[in-house]
Amino acid sequence: MRFIVKAIYNIQELALLTWRALRSFFRSPLYPREILYQMDVIGVGSLTIICLTGFFTGGVLALNSANTLQRFGVQSVTGQLVATSLIRELGPVLTALMLAGRVGSGIAAELGSMIVSEQIDAMRALGTDPIKKLVAPRIAALVTMTPVLTIICDMVGVLGGLLVATTLLHQSSSVYMSSSQYAVSYNEIVGGLIKPTVFGFIIAIIGCYTGLGTTGGTVGVGRSTTRSVVVSSILVIAVDFLLSKLIISLLLERS
Amino acid sequence: MRRNTFAIEFQDVSLAFDEKVILDKVSFSVRYGEAKIVMGGSGTGKSTLLRLVLGLLKPDEGRILIDGEDITDYSEEQMMKVRSKIGMVFQEGALFDSLTVYDNVAYRLRDQHIKEDEIEQVVLRMLRFVDLEDAEDKMPNELSGGMRRRVGIARALAGSPKIILYDEPTAGLDPITARTICELVLKLRDLEEVSSIFVTHRLQDVEVLSREYVMRDDRGNVVIAREGETMCLINTKFIMLKEGNIIFTGTDEELYQSDDPYIKKFLA
Numbered sequence: 001m002r003f004i005v006k007a008i009y010n011i012q013e014l015a016l017l018t019w020r021a022l023r024s025f026f027r028s029p030l031y032p033r034e035i036l037y038q039m040d041v042i043g044v045g046s047l048t049i050i051c052l053t054g055f056f057t058g059g060v061l062a063l064n065s066a067n068t069l070q071r072f073g074v075q076s077v078t079g080q081l082v083a084t085s086l087i088r089e090l091g092p093v094l095t096a097l098m099l100a101g102r103v104g105s106g107i108a109a110e111l112g113s114m115i116v117s118e119q120i121d122a123m124r125a126l127g128t129d130p131i132k133k134l135v136a137p138r139i140a141a142l143v144t145m146t147p148v149l150t151i152i153c154d155m156v157g158v159l160g161g162l163l164v165a166t167t168l169l170h171q172s173s174s175v176y177m178s179s180s181q182y183a184v185s186y187n188e189i190v191g192g193l194i195k196p197t198v199f200g201f202i203i204a205i206i207g208c209y210t211g212l213g214t215t216g217g218t219v220g221v222g223r224s225t226t227r228s229v230v231v232s233s234i235l236v237i238a239v240d241f242l243l244s245k246l247i248i249s250l251l252l253e254r255s
Numbered sequence: 256m257r258r259n260t261f262a263i264e265f266q267d268v269s270l271a272f273d274e275k276v277i278l279d280k281v282s283f284s285v286r287y288g289e290a291k292i293v294m295g296g297s298g299t300g301k302s303t304l305l306r307l308v309l310g311l312l313k314p315d316e317g318r319i320l321i322d323g324e325d326i327t328d329y330s331e332e333q334m335m336k337v338r339s340k341i342g343m344v345f346q347e348g349a350l351f352d353s354l355t356v357y358d359n360v361a362y363r364l365r366d367q368h369i370k371e372d373e374i375e376q377v378v379l380r381m382l383r384f385v386d387l388e389d390a391e392d393k394m395p396n397e398l399s400g401g402m403r404r405r406v407g408i409a410r411a412l413a414g415s416p417k418i419i420l421y422d423e424p425t426a427g428l429d430p431i432t433a434r435t436i437c438e439l440v441l442k443l444r445d446l447e448e449v450s451s452i453f454v455t456h457r458l459q460d461v462e463v464l465s466r467e468y469v470m471r472d473d474r475g476n477v478v479i480a481r482e483g484e485t486m487c488l489i490n491t492k493f494i495m496l497k498e499g500n501i502i503f504t505g506t507d508e509e510l511y512q513s514d515d516p517y518i519k520k521f522l523a
Contacts, residue, residue: 029366117347117349117352118345118346118347118349119349119350119351119352121306121309121311121343121345121349122343122345122349122350122351122410123351124309124311124338125309125311125338125341125342125343126338126362126363126366126410127335127338127339127363127366127367128362128366129331129335
């Protein structure tokens, strides 16, 4: 019973935070500098890990598929297989999971320590709305930067696959590239960008919510950080399933 | 400004977190220019009191008036205006770690879109007031505990609020630094006529704040004097909290003469 009450309470508070954060985009003052700063920290800062993730994922996809494809004599579609897997599924999900680990946890830890050291109270006391100054810029930055990072992840992944296909599997690069172009249809790309936008929002709002809900000193900050990674990762994977179903039935079946 | 009302007034304010009662029908008022010293053990709702004044928390029952204005039902946006009249000094300073000392003090002014050269003047004046002019480019983590509190005071003072709340500004400091902070409080009380609530559990603070005062001598220098036969301070009053109730209000003389066993233990 207590658990259910607590769950409902959390959903209510999360909805309230979401509403207040979204509303704050339409009321002055906006903090464009803060938004740009967060985009830099979150977007540019995550570039390395996203490139590494994409590269090795693309490589391992090519590597694993080679055997199976060879059995059917269709090694020539390696490129398409890698690109489709990345654009549809792995690019968005892996980018989101990496960001949940790197950025979501960072947000939760930063806001959590600000709560514990009374900086959030100080901010309110000095007449600034922390939701406007802290939450809204982080949402804006993640919602815009996650799709961008996903595109980069997809591209680097295809290149990683290419490298593996040509060096380890001895395929021709022109066959790989032309087959991977099959995967890149308009609907695939749109579908592949809806997901990261939603994931970016999930990571931002969960990071902020758990961070701002921190209680119990420095131990609490650790707890909030862990919670933010766990909750946003699970939500990303669960929402990915729902979105996949939606995207397939709306965009991909007809094409 | 209306002079007929109180700077801060609590009317039967109650607050509970879940089942734990923090404040139970607390009523008191702070006159303009008066310093109210709130004492009591840990967990007696002293800090909560200050949070209620700022509207960071809302009471379950009762009314709170700031400068004659009933803020009890104010929304967060309405509160922002009220908060510009109030400066708060947090326990550990609560400085923004990502900003320099200068930017910390300038924080409130920046949000009010004041011109940068004006901001600079105010910030430097405030830093001079707390005797930290050299620290303007430092980051908070480079400062000692006492310096951090002083920057906290400078930040609270920027924008010249007429009400200042101190949340145990001397806790955990050495006696000399604590004394410096108390002297700042005296200066604000006696020279700037700031109304304040000063939360503490240190008797040394009580001693300084209730016995000493600051004035300007014939040459305009600031001097600190002790109250004596000729003068008795009336702008400093005490409140003693115990388990969410006010068990004493009055002057320091009355406090020391109180027969209440809890107060006697506290002062022993």
